Amino acid sequence: MSHLSSPPPKHKGEHKGHGLPRGSERGSSPRDKDRSVTVSSSVPMPAGGKGSRTNCSHSAPQKTPNRLINEKSPYLLQHAYNPVDWYPWGQEAFDKARKENKPIFLSVGYSTCHWCHMMEEESFQNEEIGRLLSEDFVSVKVDREERPDVDKVYMTFVQATSSGGGWPMSVWLTPNLQPFVGGTYFPPEDGLTRVGFRTVLLRIREQWKQNKKTLLENSQRVTTALLARSEISMGDRQLPPSAATMNSRCFQQLDEGYDEEYGGFAEAPKFPTPVILSFLFSYWLSHRLTQDGSRAQQMALHTLKMMANGGIRDHVGQGFHRYSTDRQWHVPHFEKMLYDQAQLTVAYSQAFQISGDEFYSDVAKGILQYVARNLSHRSGGFYSAEDADSPPERGMRPKEGAFYLWTVKEVQQLLPEHVPGATEPLTSGQLLMKHYGLTEAGNISPSQDPKGELQGQNVLTVRYSLELTAARFGLDVEAVQTLLNTGLEKLFQARKHRPKPHLDSKMLAAWNGLMVSGFAVTGAVLGQERLINYAINGAKFLKRHMFDVASGRLMRTCYAGSGGTVEHSNPPCWGFLEDYTFVVRGLLDLYEASQESAWLEWALRLQDTQDRLFWDSRGGGYFCSEAELGAGLPLRLKDDQDGAEPSANSVSAHNLLRLHGFTGHKDWMDKCVCLLTAFSERMRRVPVALPEMVRALSAHQQTLKQVGGREGPLAGTPGGRRAGAAPGNGERRVGLLGLFLELRSVSVRPRVTVCTGVSAGMSGRLLLCRWRSL
Template sequence: MSQTDTPPATTPTPKHTNALASEKSPYLLQHAHNPVNWLPWGEAAFEQARKADKPILLSIGYSTCHWCHVMERESFENEETAQVLNEHFISIKVDREERPDVDLTYMTYAQAVSGGGGWPLNVWLTPELKPFFAGTYFPPEDKGGRMGFRALCLKIAEVWKDDRAGVMERSEAAIQKLQEYIEDEQKHHDAPFDAVMKKAYDDVSNAFDYHEGGFSGAPKFPRPVTLNLLGRLKKHLALKKEESESNWAVAMGKTTLTCMANGGIRDHIGGGFHRYSVDGYWHVPHYEKMLYDQAQLLTAYVEGYQHTGLKSFATIAREIVEYVKRDLRHPEGAFYSAEDADSYTDETRTTKGEGAFYVWKASEIDELLGKEEGSIFRYAYGARRDGNARPESDPHEELKGLNTLFRAYSPKKTAEYFKLEEDKVAEILERGRKVLFEARCKRPRPHLDDKVLSAWNGLMISGLARAAGALNEPSFLELATQAAQFIHDHLSDKGSNLRRSWREGVSTVQGFASDYALLIQGLLDLYEAGFDVKWLQWAAALQEEFETKYGDPEKGGYFSVSKAIPNSVLQVKEDYDSAEPSPNSVAAMNLFRLARMLAREDLRERGEKVLRLFGKSLEESPFTVPAMVAALDFSHYGEVEIVLAGSKDDAGFQALATAVRSRYLPHAVLLHADGGAGQAFLATKNEALGAMKPVNGQAAAYVCRNRVCQSPVTTVEALNGNLDL
């Protein structure tokens, strides 16, 4: 448990304690006092299963997972259910954020056999770790024609006893067929660029919700990977002189970002975004807050600002940074993983409710703000006397009489309704947000998952670095730098042998494909944002380590789960860009960027090999791989290098750098000819860069396309002219 989630000191000594009590994962510690004899994933548990000749119940979740909490209360804390599990199974708990390899393996199986997945994920395995049955949440008792969890466990135990050979045979065959299917889907194919971009645009347009924004009905997920693709589609379509389609690509992004910003999925009081909305109009969210969402939405709002010039998007980006800095940051600079959806409903700390920290009674708002200003605030933010959750968004009436704040009316509309000046209303709303924030800080906070993940910190480093340049916020660059330094110092051996996680000390679990890919991306963005060459050098070194550990030199691409990892039963190369972009999508982009920065043809060829490996996905279903489409787009247009020559401290240099970083330049890499060690390093890779210098003592910008450089320029006006070409 985090400090903020600790029960009162009067809590009695737990009746049960299992082997998870010695773990560091917040999720595993949440289950340390279940009556179930949980074991952590590892050889000790597997050996116990083999000796006892029992099947394994593998239960996977994470500490801020609402339905994981529900199933724990209903089943894993139940003495009778625990007795069944302890008698018939070896029960293993896994934090999917700590062991994404285990999660991916068995989620792939679950999705193949049932067509769906999610958390908690419950999978039954042979002692050899081969799965033979899987599901997600199960009710405790039979309900609505669905077998209850305890009855299901007894049935599985009976089948294991009566048909052991059949279970073993079927599990072996299932894994073999699944591996064959995975490999069959990934055969080299050159996806035609124009056709991929056209289908990507058509698929996104067809999925777009014209009224509410986003790309699905309820539940509605932000899906930043799709938002980020829209900017590239805009640029591509403009280059092809398809202005109407180009403008529509921007409009889809603008509408979605605006609707999310107005909705309850955004925390209007404390900043940041919740995981998703349970409805189709962004109003009632699933209230957990994940670091990877904040990181990617930061980039999405920054790019939205670059496309539209809307100051509100820049404001939201700054609010995200303020939230993450305040509530998700380790004192030494790294970022924690998440905050829970559930929290105690009052100071007695006896009952938890989803969203309890975030929702309001109308009477509370009036009491805090006064009747007059409370009425204005409630009107603007949609707070009603009887609560504002629609029945379809709150089927269990957990939010009855409560309000999730959303922007129901703009300050202008609110001013018109109350016959006040707009500036006056804006002041009232600003004051109201501050008062409610202070009041909310006195409530019991949601549980904080305070582990540090390399992959998610990589995403946050990217978001901060890009925001620092686009919004001209040097403090953001400092936050990104401190996070990168933490990962270097605490999750690697002086830069090598990257590990997955840190919590009260480094984990022994090695970094996975997503950790390498996303951290490398973050380091490249950090270099471009601040020109400290050590980050570029570390990125290049990590890429080679990534290649050695996860690369497939024969077929290309990167394994997320490899035979090199102990107890792996599947070899998987991910391409689906979901809540996080897939490691192969990110790796492809990293390879192309590094190839341009370091003039290394071998890296470009590796990137092309990744694209060919996933050519079928690119051509047939680009909507599922938008980050891969972005990499394809960069490979097609990415022969642009912008080199700034001069001292970073020079005012002219800073003006040129600001001009470049403020623009949306999806096909360019940015390099620094500093006349010192950084330029010397780059010149060993790219001889031409060694000759780039200031002009007549003034900082200069060199814009190079297809390895042909224009004459250097020293003014922002001339640089903008070169960039507009």
């Protein structure tokens, strides 16, 4: 498939610049360039070709482990038997580089990354390359999900000095941690258009010995330029920009890139981008009587429907894959990420609220069914991801998508029963294959399968509506639905016997916070206490296993141990800004769904800790990492792009508004204003890069209109309560609803009322207020 021949470019949002997430990212960069090798460097590199081909022979991994065997990260453990003297990120590696005056080779990836697997197999298992890395460099391996600060800093360098970025990320640093060469995936050998990894290592080794002074000077200049470029500050500005202007510009930019036929934005690879869908729903809510408002609603709903019908959705086991390699949402990159499931279940719940169409609520419930089955620890936490690759059969080499693809023969054998009442001879298998587009030759185009490995393989994708499929064979729609559901269940049971993709059982506080939101919001929308209980158990897990009571700090990670235990690294990896931000959001969503004040009280405490550790008292906004934790890194960044995950600063703006609304704590409103003002220039320049922050800007300015700029609790909080105190269980948010104007009622189960506007104490995520709250 095309995404196996080169990693995709980055797409709107995860990192700065225009380029995408997790083996790709979030922005608009040229799509037609081969990104399998990205090099940014002042070091001369050969063009490659027949004359420079190498013969790096592969050997079986050595049986003696390196020091990564002592780590907890699944990604680092995947490299524990490489013939490379790997170090984890830390002072031991830095001291060695300074003492021996060697450059640092930094390799950053994650455990479910296809191209990370490729480079590990091709280069890091290679004895000759292993000797080069061990003798001439200090080689450091980083799990980007454990250390997002390290990843962001050096990806900023790679994107700023090359045409894109992605994972694995390969960067060479001075002993003082300043970057001077950067790239992504390298093949082991030189090709006609590609520089081999061995050649890169030899050239950098030579330049370090012969031309080190120039390298250091260039590195310092680049670092200085990046410092200036990454500065985000209020400066002389006193107020954030106009919400109406930013909303209009953001919508227009999205409208220009919208795919009318298949939904989504830009060309392939195509990503779900829940933050964009959330913005469109909010835009519709505030412009519902205008043509643009209707357009925004249609764009979001059509995109969600096309995604749900496409191959990016796992129709057999539910949940969504990472992204589509084509415009049609047909052939996905098959890894499944927790953060996608969390955000998409909220998006589909919102779509159900707006449309009343149970198609969307069914998709949301399917996502949560998948998470509960495949990504849940028995103590309540949520795992990070499932890999794209797995062996087609036991003992075979892993291939991308092997777990999810089907041949016509397999389906026919599993579903041989004849369908009574059809207008022509028909089996259950034939009915399912017609509906989901399976063919004898396979439904993956040759352009997506350059090596011819997937001939005869099929991705399930809905080709016809139930009505059309039923009419084609003269059957009732209900009968077709039952037959398809039965067929999918049989495929699901058969798939259990296939070798499963690798499960990344690492648990991250940030993504667990997003998943708490997913269960809480969907449970509230659908009126299902069972789903809210999943959110409660997730929050309890966070407090029990990822929260240090004495310091009030969150831990970034914990890991599934043997026998269902939970393990931690020693010393623990402390939380980053996104951990606090997403957990606070999850707790506020859970408070609104459950009305249990304990969750609001914990959110208040975490927000205090977040302010203490990450707030920029001079420039406004939050840094991504603690000053102490990021000591030695050349940059301390503020995340300024909403992408596969929303920017932590964007979510913080929402959280501050909500907390102010619940408690009347003026400091949080002031911080929200400072934050929005600090990001003013970024929003003015590229509002589409920060749709979640534009939503927060709108919520803030709407709040000022609603309350006339008055201070103090908005509602549901007695004026006599001290600032920061949480409302009791009996003090329901009835008063808050007075700030909303009822738009219409939708007669669906559960009964819901659409409300306009967003008060500072309400999330705006539950676009509709559950009837029981009234």
